[in-house]
Amino acid sequence: FTCRGKWYVLCLQLTDLHISHLYIHKSSTMSHVFYGALPDRCQGIEFDAIALDEKGNALFFKDEYLWNGYHGPAQLSNESFKELDDIHGIGHVDAAFRMHNIDNPDDHDHIYFFLDDKVFSYYNQSLEDGYPKDIQQDFPQVPSHLDAAVECPKGECVTDSVLFFKGMFKRSFKRGIKDKNWMKVKTWPNLPVCTSVLRWLEHYYCFHGHNFTRFHPITGEVNGPYPKDARHYFMRCADFGGYQTPKCSDVKIDAITSDDAGKTYFFAGTTSSSTSSQKTFTILGWKEVTNGVDAVFSYTGKLYMIKDDQVYIYKGDAHYSLIEGYPKTLREELGIEGHVDAAFVCPSEHTVHVIQGQNIRNIDLIATPRVVTQDVPLMLSGIDAAMCGSDGIKMYKGSQFYHYENMVTLTSRIAQMPQNITGSMFGCRD
Numbered sequence: 213f214t215c216r217g218k219w220y221v222l223c224l225q226l227t228d229l230h231i232s233h234l235y236i237h238k239s240s241t242m243s244h245v246f247y248g249a250l251p252d253r254c255q256g257i258e259f260d261a262i263a264l265d266e267k268g269n270a271l272f273f274k275d276e277y278l279w280n281g282y283h284g285p286a287q288l289s290n291e292s293f294k295e296l297d298d299i300h301g302i303g304h305v306d307a308a309f310r311m312h313n314i315d316n317p318d319d320h321d322h323i324y325f326f327l328d329d330k331v332f333s334y335y336n337q338s339l340e341d342g343y344p345k346d347i348q349q350d351f352p353q354v355p356s357h358l359d360a361a362v363e364c365p366k367g368e369c370v371t372d373s374v375l376f377f378k379g380m381f382k383r384s385f386k387r388g389i390k391d392k393n394w395m396k397v398k399t400w401p402n403l404p405v406c407t408s409v410l411r412w413l414e415h416y417y418c419f420h421g422h423n424f425t426r427f428h429p430i431t432g433e434v435n436g437p438y439p440k441d442a443r444h445y446f447m448r449c450a451d452f453g454g455y456q457t458p459k460c461s462d463v464k465i466d467a468i469t470s471d472d473a474g475k476t477y478f479f480a481g482t483t484s485s486s487t488s489s490q491k492t493f494t495i496l497g498w499k500e501v502t503n504g505v506d507a508v509f510s511y512t513g514k515l516y517m518i519k520d521d522q523v524y525i526y527k528g529d530a531h532y533s534l535i536e537g538y539p540k541t542l543r544e545e546l547g548i549e550g551h552v553d554a555a556f557v558c559p560s561e562h563t564v565h566v567i568q569g570q571n572i573r574n575i576d577l578i579a580t581p582r583v584v585t586q587d588v589p590l591m592l593s594g595i596d597a598a599m600c601g602s603d604g605i606k607m608y609k610g611s612q613f614y615h616y617e618n619m620v621t622l623t624s625r626i627a628q629m630p631q632n633i634t635g636s637m638f639g640c641r642d
């Protein structure tokens with residue numbers, strides 16, 4: 213897949229055997245118009261800074277430009293963060309990170325930018341009162357002219373920390389009590405000098421040149437064949453590495469859901485072996501389900517993923533962390549057994565509809581223990597994925613889908629005509 217228009221991709225190549233891709237569909241589109249030559253990140257750019265915004269979109273900075281997400285053209289960074297060039301003569305963004313500080317809602321999810329000796333704090337694309345400040349006013353002992361910075365929440369680091377990078381040093385800074393902070397300075401000889409660092413789905417990536425190296429945030433260890441070229445992973449470069457958009461008729465949706473915020477997540481592969489030249493991707497960070505998923509549904513702001521007889525529940529916030537105690541078995545979590553083809557919950561309902569072969573099983577998500585309350589045969593078989601939204605229920609089978617207004621029409625004996633998946637739905641070639 214090449215991500216065009218309004219697609220966000222959350223995928224990372226880990227193994228050539230994997231066939232699933234994960235896409236996040238964002239309903240809003242960018243409306244900027246550009247004139248003149250903009251830098252093209254597919255040419256191989258060394259970014260100045262990378263950070264996630266409060267919605268979980270990755271922001272890539274280079275000079276006065278910004279890329280929002282993993283596809284799309286550059287824009288001027290002052291269009292989104294207009295005060296960043298208010299101070300005359302100040303340079304580009306040296307480092308940026310998104311604060312993770314659950315204990316302090318005034319700080320949590322704010323984005324900090326470091327330019328020369330100044331720090332800017334933004335929330336909802338607005339500069340906070342009192343900023344910019346001198347870096348040391350907010351982060352005592354942290355040097356000016358940083359290379360990179362990244363948040364490191366407790367659980368991934370020993371305590372909630374921010375890692376600052378300058379030269380060969382990594383410094384961690386305990387947040388919260390800014391006047392009683394401590395800082396450790398470490399040297400990580402295995403890590404190249406990082407010009408930007410990104411935490412993406414619980415993994416840590418040091419960017420250098422147009423390459424990146426994944427490292428452990430506590431030890432700095434690098435495991436695996438790094439560096440890798442960022443253009444294969446963190447941006448969609450159509451003509452890079454021979455990557456090709458598959459034809460819509462080859463697409464197979466493995467699992468799909470949309471959350472309360474209107475983001476659609478889908479896992480897709482292709483049915484055609486002739487597209488085997490395609491890069492294969494796996495889900496970065498959702499390391500527990502790197503072999504793809506059978507079904508996914510959203511409920512109360514969480515993503516439920518089903519693979520074989522296991523259920524994984526992820527927090528649906530920007531971090532997508534696995535909820536403690538998971539995975540659990542299908543029997544434990546939903547009171548069913550056997551292969552699940554698809555599953556969906558309709559908006560503001562508390563029933564998950566699980567498709568197993570030619571049956572649809574309704575499970576009350578409020579009842580404990582969970583039991584099947586209804587078991588209805590379906591006209592359709594071989595369903596790959598299903599979702600329910602305000603416009604009804606869609607059942608995906610190969611490169612086609614069936615649209616039903618509601619559960620009544622879905623379970624009626626009236627046959628529906630399938631419709632073809634289109635490029636505007638999934639970014640494939642029509």
Ligand SMILES: *[C@@H]1O[C@H](CO)[C@@H](O)[C@H](O)[C@H]1NC(C)=O
Pocket residue numbers: 276288290291294297
């Ligand atoms: C944004 O930056 C560009 C180029 O640096 C400049 O021409 C433009 O006037 C700036 N816009 C604003 C709103 O500051």
Ligand SMILES: *[C@@H]1O[C@H](CO)[C@@H](O)[C@H](O)[C@H]1NC(C)=O
Pocket residue numbers: 336
């Ligand atoms: C974000 O800012 C926009 C306008 O700039 C405002 O309409 C919206 O309510 C703000 N959202 C939050 C969560 O503060």
Ligand SMILES: *[C@@H]1O[C@H](CO)[C@@H](O)[C@H](O)[C@H]1NC(C)=O
Pocket residue numbers: 420421422423438439440441
């Ligand atoms: C990027 O990594 C490749 C190895 O994967 C290496 O050959 C190349 O020199 C690196 N380029 C830069 C600019 O770091």
Ligand SMILES: *[C@@H]1O[C@H](CO)[C@@H](O)[C@H](O)[C@H]1NC(C)=O
Pocket residue numbers: 461631632
């Ligand atoms: C769906 O696609 C197939 C080819 O894949 C084509 O033959 C058929 O006419 C299409 N149907 C519609 C309704 O466009």
